[in-house]
Amino acid sequence: MARSTAATTRRATGTPSVPARKARPAAAPAASANLLDRKLWALAGQLNGGVSVLALTGAWLDWASHLAVSPGRRMDLATLAFSQAMQLAADGGPFGPCGEAREGDRRFRDPAWDRWPYRQFACTHRAAEAWWEAATRGVHGVSPQSAAMVDFAARQILDFWSPSNFMATNPEVMQKAVATGGQSLVEGFRHWLEDARITATGATAAGAEAFRVGETVAVTPGKVVARTPLAEIIQYAPATPAVHAEPVVIVPAWIMKYYILDLRPENSLVRHLVAQGFTVFVVSWKNPTEADRDVAFDQYRTEGAMAAIAAATRITGSPRVHAVGYCLGGTLMAITAAAMARDGDTRLASLTLLAALTDFHEAGELRLFISDSQLALLEDMMEERGYLEGPRMMGTFNLLRANDLIWSRMVREYMMGERRRLFDIMAWSQDGTRMPARMHAHYLRSLYLANDLAEGRFTVEGRTIALQDIRVPLFVLGAEWDHIAPWRAVYKLHLSLDTPVTFALTNGGHNQGVVSPPGTSGRVHRIGTREDGDPHLDADAWFAAHDPVEGSWWMSWGDWLNRTSTAPMRPPPPLGDAAAGYPALDEAPGTYVRG
Secondary structure, eight states, rough: OOHHHHHHHHHSSSSSOOOOOOOOOOOOOOGHHHHHHHHHHHHHHTTEEEEEEHEEEHHHHHHHHHTOOOOOHHHHHHHHHHHHHHHHHHHHHHHSSOOOOOOOTTOOSGGGGSSTTTHHHHHHHHHHHHHHHTSSSSSSTTHHHHHHHHHHHHHHHHHHHHHSSSSOHHHHHHHHHHTTTHHHHHHHHHHHHHHHHHHHOOOTTTTGGGBBTTTTTTTEEEEEEOOSSSSEEEEEOSSSOOOOOOEEEEOOOSOOGGGGSSSGGOOOHHHHHHTOOOOOEEEEEOOGGGGGOOOOOHIIIIIIHHHHHHHHHHOOOOSSSEEETTTTHHHHHHHHHHHHHTTOOOOHHHHHHHHOOSSOTGGGGGGGGHHHHHHHHHHHHHHHHHOOOHHHHHHHHTTTHHHHIIHHHIIIIISOOOOOOOOOHHHHHHHHHEHHHHHHHHIIIIIIIIIITTTOOOOTTEEEEEEOOOSOOEEEEEETTSSSOOOOHHHHHHGGGGGEEEEEEEEETTTTTOOOOOHHHTTTEEEEETTTTOOOHHHHHHHHSSSOOOSSSHHHHHHHHHSSOSSSOOOOOOOGGGGBBBBEETTTSSGGGHH
């Protein structure tokens, strides 16, 4: 039976099968002290929510000690505090009705906050936020990392103590309670109990049953045509009588399930591409278990990206493919493309990167969670189970937008009794995956911490790769409000390439900016191409030089794919090709997506 399975894997991928993973050796007695340390660190991580207290303490000491020996800066802060206090005492606030909000902050916009005493509550809170923002900036000698960590921690504390989070100091909550005779509070408590049960039992969220994989989402017709230990390769059925010669191969992130790109028929990027006459292949990643703790980062390249390229070229007969990578899958595809260019592999016709980082030096506030201390803690936590749980990673992402994703939701659902309507992207975001310990540690240390890819130290099969070796045309997408892959960091790929780059910037965030079907109201994007030899523009200069274009970036990308495809169109290829070693194994969306 094992021999049959291995043979099937070889035929499905077109590559040698992966040998069985060896059991991990037991810890040596001499390492018992180290083992004890790691157990204690893992326990501390569980108690602290995965945050390294030592890293945070070090940042605070850096900031506090430099501030302590800066009497001029302390005097400035004291003067600012006194000025704020005088203005608050005089007219209730130095700015507008509730102070000047941070971008995207909607907590105090309701007119109810303009009345006494709620105006004072809001303006005092805003003044405290402004003071702490000033206090963590401009302290001579403090490292930028320490200053950013202290600022982030102060914001988390202030966000928690916001007057909007407490019934007695939130006029919207009080008005709703009076208007409903207290029913809103009863409904809110019921919502809290329901969510507590879901958290304790691991049940699906209320409303998620409307988004069932293979029934209401991920329903574009297709077949699983290859399966490896880490990925299923899905080929989608044609929707046009003729198709472009080069197929599109999509490599999504394995942080979440692939079907963000194939949600409902109305907003499925896969269905849109098929309707435009492209043959589409997508990698559907396996959800790792403890047995996969030793899976390496490079196995995602060989068992996912390269396996999909092999399947696409063999089934369609095309010598080249349009490769697409989304988020972490985009980082992987950039690495894959650089390794292929180094090795003389010419199977790429173009490369598209969607909200993907290749230079991690300015990767936004996620970098605050990346330090040697923080990663040591995370590695010890992963050692316990062999993987990082999906909810813990989503919790980190939510902290970056705590007001919108945590506190505002709690106020609306638990105090005002207004249950948010679950839609497809929200349901998908709760269908999380795990990250293998070895892969995730390598990814964070080599890419986020050391920035090896951008700085030319990243190795594939023992040899370094260089992004400059990529010579195919690139389409790169950033999203204006992306807090996971900030668009200015995505844009820095221009500095690493000597090939034409078409850069598009869409409004929206990391997911909703990408899932942007034509006809969606309010969608705009900017787009421009830098040809090889053109002078470099920094991100802000590029933004100023390109006017917004109404509509979805999908249409502009489709035009770009058409220009980089060869003519003429040809009859669609079969779904799978048993003679070529790629028989149709299952109906899409396959089995891995259900794990």
